[in-house]
Amino acid sequence: VAARAGGSVFFLTDYGLTDEFAGVMRAVVLRHAPGVSIIDLTHGVPPFDVRAGALALARAVPHLGPGVVLAVVDPGVGTQRRAMALSVARARDSGGPHHFVGPDNGLLPWAVDALGGVEDAVALPWSSTFSTAVTGATFDGRDVFAPAAARLCLGAPLADLGEDFDPGTMVRLAAPVCSPSAGALEAEVLWVDRFGNVQLAAVPDDATAARLGSELEVLTAVVHRAQRVRSFGALAPGALGVVVDANGHLALVCDRQSAATVLRVQPGDVVTLRAPAPGSSSP
Amino acid sequence: VAARAGGSVFFLTDYGLTDEFAGVMRAVVLRHAPGVSIIDLTHGVPPFDVRAGALALARAVPHLGPGVVLAVVDPGVGTQRRAMALSVARARDSGGPHHFVGPDNGLLPWAVDALGGVEDAVALPWSSTFSTAVTGATFDGRDVFAPAAARLCLGAPLADLGEDFDPGTMVRLAAPVCSPSAGALEAEVLWVDRFGNVQLAAVPDDATAARLGSELEVLTAVVHRAQRVRSFGALAPGALGVVVDANGHLALVCDRQSAATVLRVQPGDVVTLRAPAPGSSSP
Amino acid sequence: VAARAGGSVFFLTDYGLTDEFAGVMRAVVLRHAPGVSIIDLTHGVPPFDVRAGALALARAVPHLGPGVVLAVVDPGVGTQRRAMALSVARARDSGGPHHFVGPDNGLLPWAVDALGGVEDAVALPWSSTFSTAVTGATFDGRDVFAPAAARLCLGAPLADLGEDFDPGTMVRLAAPVCSPSAGALEAEVLWVDRFGNVQLAAVPDDATAARLGSELEVLTAVVHRAQRVRSFGALAPGALGVVVDANGHLALVCDRQSAATVLRVQPGDVVTLRAPAPGSSSP
Numbered sequence: 001v002a003a004r005a006g007g008s009v010f011f012l013t014d015y016g017l018t019d020e021f022a023g024v025m026r027a028v029v030l031r032h033a034p035g036v037s038i039i040d041l042t043h044g045v046p047p048f049d050v051r052a053g054a055l056a057l058a059r060a061v062p063h064l065g066p067g068v069v070l071a072v073v074d075p076g077v078g079t080q081r082r083a084m085a086l087s088v089a090r091a092r093d094s095g096g097p098h099h100f101v102g103p104d105n106g107l108l109p110w111a112v113d114a115l116g117g118v119e120d121a122v123a124l125p126w127s128s129t130f131s132t133a134v135t136g137a138t139f140d141g142r143d144v145f146a147p148a149a150a151r152l153c154l155g156a157p158l159a160d161l162g163e164d165f166d167p168g169t170m171v172r173l174a175a176p177v178c179s180p181s182a183g184a185l186e187a188e189v190l191w192v193d194r195f196g197n198v199q200l201a202a203v204p205d206d207a208t209a210a211r212l213g214s215e216l217e218v219l220t221a222v223v224h225r226a227q228r229v230r231s232f233g234a235l236a237p238g239a240l241g242v243v244v245d246a247n248g249h250l251a252l253v254c255d256r257q258s259a260a261t262v263l264r265v266q267p268g269d270v271v272t273l274r275a276p277a278p279g280s281s282s283p
Numbered sequence: 284v285a286a287r288a289g290g291s292v293f294f295l296t297d298y299g300l301t302d303e304f305a306g307v308m309r310a311v312v313l314r315h316a317p318g319v320s321i322i323d324l325t326h327g328v329p330p331f332d333v334r335a336g337a338l339a340l341a342r343a344v345p346h347l348g349p350g351v352v353l354a355v356v357d358p359g360v361g362t363q364r365r366a367m368a369l370s371v372a373r374a375r376d377s378g379g380p381h382h383f384v385g386p387d388n389g390l391l392p393w394a395v396d397a398l399g400g401v402e403d404a405v406a407l408p409w410s411s412t413f414s415t416a417v418t419g420a421t422f423d424g425r426d427v428f429a430p431a432a433a434r435l436c437l438g439a440p441l442a443d444l445g446e447d448f449d450p451g452t453m454v455r456l457a458a459p460v461c462s463p464s465a466g467a468l469e470a471e472v473l474w475v476d477r478f479g480n481v482q483l484a485a486v487p488d489d490a491t492a493a494r495l496g497s498e499l500e501v502l503t504a505v506v507h508r509a510q511r512v513r514s515f516g517a518l519a520p521g522a523l524g525v526v527v528d529a530n531g532h533l534a535l536v537c538d539r540q541s542a543a544t545v546l547r548v549q550p551g552d553v554v555t556l557r558a559p560a561p562g563s564s565s566p
Numbered sequence: 567v568a569a570r571a572g573g574s575v576f577f578l579t580d581y582g583l584t585d586e587f588a589g590v591m592r593a594v595v596l597r598h599a600p601g602v603s604i605i606d607l608t609h610g611v612p613p614f615d616v617r618a619g620a621l622a623l624a625r626a627v628p629h630l631g632p633g634v635v636l637a638v639v640d641p642g643v644g645t646q647r648r649a650m651a652l653s654v655a656r657a658r659d660s661g662g663p664h665h666f667v668g669p670d671n672g673l674l675p676w677a678v679d680a681l682g683g684v685e686d687a688v689a690l691p692w693s694s695t696f697s698t699a700v701t702g703a704t705f706d707g708r709d710v711f712a713p714a715a716a717r718l719c720l721g722a723p724l725a726d727l728g729e730d731f732d733p734g735t736m737v738r739l740a741a742p743v744c745s746p747s748a749g750a751l752e753a754e755v756l757w758v759d760r761f762g763n764v765q766l767a768a769v770p771d772d773a774t775a776a777r778l779g780s781e782l783e784v785l786t787a788v789v790h791r792a793q794r795v796r797s798f799g800a801l802a803p804g805a806l807g808v809v810v811d812a813n814g815h816l817a818l819v820c821d822r823q824s825a826a827t828v829l830r831v832q833p834g835d836v837v838t839l840r841a842p843a844p845g846s847s848s849p
Contacts, residue, residue: 008313010306016760017300017583018610020622023576024629026605030574031631031661035603037318039309044301047761048822056303063307063425065314075822078797078809095314139812142629194299195330231361243361246422256331256358291596293589300583320601322592327584339586346590346708348597378597477582478613514644526644529705539614539641 007067008037009149010097012057013141014045014073021139025146029070032150039064048075050107051173052267055190057111059247064096069111070149071102072141081105083124083144086167087158090116099152101145106173121170122162124148176201177270180210184274189265190249196258198265202250202273207242212273216242218252219272224263226252226273238262242273290350291320292432293380295340296424297328297356304422308429312353315433320350331358333390334456335550338473340394342530347379352394353432354385355424364388366407366427369450370441373399382435384428389456404453405445407431459484460553463493467557472548473532479541481548485533485556490525495556499525501535502555507546509535509556521545525556573633574603575715576663578623579707580611580639587705591712595636598716603633614641616673617739618833621756623677625813630662635677636715637668638707647671649690649710652733653724656682665718667711672739687736688728690714742767743836746776750840755831756815762824764831768816768839773808778839782808784818785838790829792818792839804828808839 009029015021022043029038041060045053053073061069074081082104091098094115100108101124112118124144148161177188178201187202207228218224218240226240235241235255240262245251252259252271265271292312298304305326312321324343328336336356344352357364365387374381377398383391384407395401407427431444460471461484470485490511501507501523509523518524518538523545528534535542535554548554575595581587588609595604607626611619619639627635640647648670657664660681666674667690678684690710714727743754744767753768773794784790784806792806801807801821806828811817818825818837831837 008310010310012303012306016610017606017608019757019759020578020608020626021760023578023605023607024626027574027576027607027626027630030603030605031629034631037313039306039313040300041306041310042300042303044299060303060307060310063314064310065317076799079799142812191302193302194304233359233362246425291593293593295586295589320596322589322596323583324589324593325583325586327582343586343590343593346597347593348600474585476585477587516642516645529708 007065007098007153008039009033009153010039010041010060010064010067010069011043012041012045012053012060012069012071012073013043014047014049014053015043015141016047017043021141025070025141028142028146029150029153032147033153036150036153037067045073049073050075050105052191054107054110054173057107058114061096061111061114066091066095067097068099068101068149068152069097069108070145071100071107071111072145073107074103074105074140076103076105077140082165083140084108084121084165084170085124085148085152085158085161086112086121087119088112088115088117089119091119099149099158101149101152103140104171106171109170109172118167118170120158121165121167122158123165124162178202178206180206183211184272185210185212186270186272187250189267189269189271191267192260192265196254196260197245198252198259198263198271199245199247200250200252200271203248204244204250207250207273210273212275215276216273217276218263219274225276232256290348290381290436291322292316292436293322293324293343293347293350293352294326295324295328295336295343295352295354295356296326297330297332297336298326298424299330300326304424308353308424311425311429312433312436315430316436319433319436322347328356332356333358333388335474337390337393337456340390341397344379344394344397349374349378350380351382351384351432351435352380352391353428354383354390354394355428356390357386357388357423359386359388360423365448366423367391367404367448367453368407368431368435368441368444369395369404370402371395371398371400372402374402382432382441384432384435386423387454389454392453392455401450401453403441404448404450405441406448407445461485461489463489466494467555468493468495469553469555470533472550472552472554474550475543475548479537479543480528481535481542481546481554482528482530483533483535483554486531487527487533490533490556493556495558498559499556500559501546502557508559515539573631573664573719574605575599575719576605576607576626576630576633576635577609578607578611578619578626578635578637578639579609580613580615580619581609581707582613583609587707591636591707594708594712595716595719598713599719602716602719605630611639615639616641616671618757620673620676620739623673624680627662627677627680632657632661633663634665634667634715634718635663635674636711637666637673637677638711639673640669640671640706642669642671643706648731649706650674650687650731650736651690651714651718651724651727652678652687653685654678654681654683655685657685665715665724667715667718669706670737672737675736675738684733684736686724687731687733688724689731690728744768744772746772749777750838751776751778752836752838753816755833755835755837757833758826758831762820762826763811764818764825764829764837765811765813766816766818766837769814770810770816773816773839776839778841781842782839783842784829785840791842798822
C-alpha cells in the first residue's frame, strides 16, 4: 500500500470539552505532525455511546476533505478490544479522508462504508514506541490513537503501524430498524439534535414504499398527526412536520420548538409513520 | 469591487458543540480553502436567539484581524429569508474583517456598523453550485454559507457570489432600550455572562447624562443598592457594583458570585439605575 | 535571555465556550501572530477554580510540544494581583513549552515545575501598548495575556515584556493532602472527570508505603469496598476499583458508571484507602 500523506485530522470523541482530554490529544497530534490542521467534528457524543458516535461520523464524512479520521468512543479501553487503523478503498476518487483510526467496536465501519469501504486494516500494538506514556496508561486516545493518526498524516504506510487483519472480522453494530409496509413505516430514531429535531432511519424511498402521502400519523406511545413539508416555516405553531433533512433522511420537526420533547422520544426508540385513520380530523 | 483575499474565518453559530454541525462546517470551509485558519468565536449562542448572536458578534469584531466573519443563527432556514454576503466599507483602515456571510435577519448589521458599515451586499443563490449537497438540504450553514465564506477567503470578488442588493433593505433589529433622565437611567440587560455579570445597554456617558453618582439603586422587581467601582475586588462579599466592562458598557457585578442570580435578571429585562432615595441607608 | 520563538499556543481558561471570551482571545493571538497554531487544552475549568486549573495544566504539560502556555483562571482580575510571563528552565531538553503566561495566583507553578521549573519571570505591565483596548478593561485575557503570548511566539525576548522579578515570590497553592500510614492512605480527591472517575493525590508508591494489598476499603462518609485492578473491564457491574490512571495516579473507578456519584465525592474531599477490617466479607 502506497502512502497517501497530507490533509487534516478530523477528530471525534465522547470526551466532552470540560476536561483536558481532547486538548491533550490535539497537542499530541501536533507534536508528532507539526503544522497539520485539526478539525474537531464533535466531542459531545454521549459518554460510551458507540452507536451515536458511529451515526455522527457517518453523517459527517461525505463532507470532509482529504486526511485522517481520528475517532474515539471506547467503553472497552484497557480491555482486549482491538485498536485499529484502516485505509479507504476509493479515497482517490472521493477527495475525502484516506485513513481512519479508532477502536474496533463498531464506531468506524458505517463511515468507512459511506466512502467506499475498507481497503486494508491493521491492528495497532498495545504500547506504542512513539508514545509519551507515563505509567498506568488507560488513555489510549493520547498514547495509541493520536500518534497513529499523526503518522498517517505524515505519510507513513499503513503496514508500518501494525499487523494486517481481515476487515471482515471487524465488529459491526446492528443495522437501524426501518420497515416499510403497506400504509405504515416503522423507523428507529437515530438522532435528536440540539434543536430537538428527531432524525429517523428512514429515507424518502421508505415513505414511498409504505405508500405514505402528505398527511401522516406518528405513533410513539400516543398518535401524533404530521404533515410532509419542505421547510420548518411551513408549519403552524406547535404543528408536527416530516421533512427531508440535510442528510437525506426523514426527520420529525416542529418550527422553533423541539419535536423530540413534543414526541417524548430519544435515539433508539422506534417510530411508525402511517397514513391517517379514515375519519380522523385534519391537523 | 476588487477582491481582498486572505485572513481567517471567524465563526459564530447557535449550533452548540454537542452535535457535529459546527465541525462539518469547519471541514467544508477547509475543503474549499485548504490552509485557512478557522477561529471559533462561539457556538454557544442560545438556539434561535438572533439578538444574542448579534450582540456577541458586535462585541467581538473590534478585536478581530483580517478575514471573513461566518455567522449563522438562522431560525428562518428553509424559508424565503435572504442569505447574504457583505463587504466592509473601511476594511483597509481597520485591519479587521473584510467580509461577512450569514442570514439577512438582523444578525450581522450591528457588527458591520462597528467596523464602518456595509460597502456592497449580494444575495447568495438558493442552491450552491459548489455545494456537496445531498437531497433535502435544510443545512444552509454547510451548503451555502460555509462555501461562500471559503470563496471570499480565496479572493473571489463579492459580485461573483450572487446578485447585488441595496444594503438599506437589510433586516435590522430594534435598538436596545437605554433612556437616561434626571436621576435615573433605564437600560436593557444585553448579556449575562458565564460569571453572572449583567451587561447593560448603557455606557458611562449615559450615567453622566442621568447625573448618577457613585451610590446607586438598581430597580428590577425590587430595589438593590449598588456602588460605582473600578474592579470586582473593591466590593464587599455580596455587595452589588457597577463597573465599566471590557466593551465600555456599564455592567452590574458582584465579586466572585453571579450578579444575575442576585438580581434575578436575564437578557431583555430592563433595569433602571438611579440615585439613592434621600434618607436611605448606605450599603 | 535569548529568544526561543515558534511553536503553538496552548490555551486553558475557565471561560467556558458559551460566551465569546475564548474566541476573541484566539482572534487576538492570531492578529498579533498570524499563522500560529492555537491548541485549546480546555475552557471548562470551573469558574474561579484556580486549583482545578492548575491540576489540569500540570496533567497536560508533559504531552505538549514546543510553544507558549496561555492560562487564565483569574478571580483577582482587576485587582493588584501580578500578571506574569515565565520562561522554562529546561525547555530545550524537554521539547515542550518554552514559556508560560498567566496570573500570579498559583495557576502556573505546578505545571512549570513538571517541566523543570522557572528560568526567568517578568511582571506584565497593567496597560499594554499593543492592546486593542477600549475603555474599562476588566478583560486582561484579551488585553494583556493574549498579546503577551503572541509576542513570545514571535520570538520576543522575555525581558521585553515587563520587569524581572524573583520567581521565589510567586504565589503557590497548598500541596494536595496525601498521607500514607501503616494500613491506611489518606488522599485528596484531585479530579472528577466526565466519566466520573475520581483521581486521587496518591501514586502507587503511596499505596505501597501504606502496605495496601489488592483488597481495599474506601472511607468517605461511609466505607466502600474496592479492588486493585488493571482496567475497568475487570470490575463486576457496580463494583468499585482502584486503577493506575493515565497520569500515574491512583484513581477510583467503576466500569461504565460514575465512581464519583457512587462515592458522593468531589475535588477537595479527602479519601482514605486502607486494608479491609479483619472478618469483613469479600466484595
